[in-house]
Amino acid sequence: LxxxxxxxxxxxxxxxxxxxxxxxxxxxxxxxxxxxxxxxxxxxxxxxxxxxxxxxxxxxxxxxxxxxxxxxxxxxxxxxxxxxxxxxxxxxxxxxxxxxxxxxxxIPDLSAFVPGPTAEFKTAYIHVRADYRLAIDNLMDLSHSVFLHAETLAPVTPGLRDAVVRVSRNGERIKATIEMKNIDIGDGERRDQQLDTEWFAPGVVALTFAQVPHGELLGNEAIHALHIITPETERSSHYLFGSTVDGREGMTRDPFVDEDEPMLAACQERMGEEDFWSLRPVILPNDAAAIQVRRQLEKMIRNEQASQSLVASARLLNVINQRSIE
Ligand code: FES
Ligand SMILES: [Fe+2]
Missing domain, CATH: 2.102.10.10 (Rieske [2Fe-2S] iron-sulphur domain)
Known part of the structure; x- marks a missing residue:
């Protein structure tokens, strides 16, 4: 702004x-x-x-x-x-x-991904022709990289194909962790890699990629990127990539613009007006984090609606009481 x-x-x-x-x-x-x-x-x-x-x-x-x-x-x-x-x-x-x-x-605590609350934050904006939850699914299940990003991102993480996703929770936060050990990325050296995507309700996903020579401790050399997704309509969203490092905001943007966004838009087009669950989606092991995020979102929305109807009925009661006093 x-x-x-x-x-x-x-x-x-x-x-x-x-x-x-x-x-x-x-x-x-x-x-x-x-x-x-x-x-x-x-x-x-x-x-x-x-x-x-x-x-x-x-x-x-x-x-x-x-x-x-x-x-x-x-x-x-x-x-x-x-x-x-x-x-x-x-x-x-x-x-x-x-x-x-x-x-x-x-407001989700993003301090681990941003040096200071006033640090300048570089962002890149993309308009996505899909529901915000499809965009979150996309991040919480990075296994799609093997196929959708076969030529672009996949060669950097050849271990992704066989990797098992671990899901962990921290309050409302949900994290998918993919560890890839002893990976040959084609330059003769063996590496350990770790990919984390952590969801902060309702629409922030922090992506961390760390890579060290095989056997060393994964430490501070991680690359962070924030993905901030805001619903625009029921079938479109605003997508901000953020990073405090110059140039990084565009790091994953190009594959996203060329590969993810068109796929998300195509999925949305095929879903039409249908609700996600009414289409009975096939659930895969790699989906676990994405599904947990959807469940958590649904719970939060239900709670909010319940408190709204509580407020509404309290107001109604108020009106009725006032009437009966009159
Ligand atoms: S002043 Fe805003 S529409 Fe007339
Ligand atoms: Fe992607």
């Missing part, structure tokens, strides 16, 4: 993001409450967003602070929904739920 207004559809909703004068990011629903113009077609005026159609101006909290026309009348209903944001690990995090439930503590 640099200068200017960034429009992004997030989970079906048009959202705009921008920075206020002091650099603090702000996010709001990208639709003017007057004639429903996308506010992202307007402009930033100081800390505010001015609609490009008739000029209504909104502050970062979504309140209308100016009507530049006529006598400047501002109806009470002139406001847009703003979303709490937090900048951490070089990323802007946005909370689209109830304001009072926004909890920056729930």
């Amino acid at each position: 640099v200068d200017g207004i960034l429009p992004r559809r997030i989970a079906g909703e048009p959202v705009l993001l921008y920075r206020q004068k002091n650099g603090t990011p702000a996010a709001m629903f990208d639709r003017c409450p007057h004639r429903f113009a996308p506010l992202s077609r307007g402009c930033i005026v100081g800390d505010y967003i001015r609609c490009g159609y008739h000029g209504l101006t909104f502050d970062a909290k979504g309140g209308c602070i100016a009507n530049p026309l006529g006598e400047g009348y501002i109806p009470e209903t002139a406001s847009v929904r703003a979303f709490p944001t937090e900048e951490k690990f070089g990323l802007v995090w946005i909370w689209r739920g109830d304001h009072e439930k926004a909890e920056p503590k729930n």
Whole structure:
């Protein structure tokens, strides 16, 4: 998020993001409450967003602070929904739920992958024509590399074909570990390699690749890359590659753009409107981490919906109580 207004559809909703004068990011629903113009077609005026159609101006909290026309009348209903944001690990995090439930503590701790909370974070953006869960599956089951990346990534990890995936959990985090020992990558030297993909709910996957001469201890020479996936619609997502090392953000991007993304889009196309489970997918041993992630996501979504219906029924009760008091 640099200068200017960034429009992004997030989970079906048009959202705009921008920075206020002091650099603090702000996010709001990208639709003017007057004639429903996308506010992202307007402009930033100081800390505010001015609609490009008739000029209504909104502050970062979504309140209308100016009507530049006529006598400047501002109806009470002139406001847009703003979303709490937090900048951490070089990323802007946005909370689209109830304001009072926004909890920056729930931002996944990516400190192990980012040198400092303010470190500059290099990212590369890709639009993916598939549901975000297909993109996560893709990362949590790297065995696909053997076939999908046969010419590009697979030669670097020839041990992948016979490797067994180990799944471990740390709270809500789920990690797939692939150890490949005593591997000949074609230069005459034997190496030990390890590939870890760790999922942080809901859409961050940290990939770590480590390689040492055979028999040595795998240590700090690991390469980290973050994959940050945000749902755009039910069948498309935003995909950010991140790295704090210059140039690394593009490291796995090219095979992803040329090989993964078209495959994900094709899978999505074949799935059509169907739900993943209703298609009765074949489950393979290499899938274990991906399936656990899906199960965990479903659990979290169920819990959130349950608490929402609790809130809804509490509100309803409130209304009913008030009525009966009246
Ligand atoms: S549509 Fe935004 S001010 Fe009219
Ligand atoms: Fe891939």
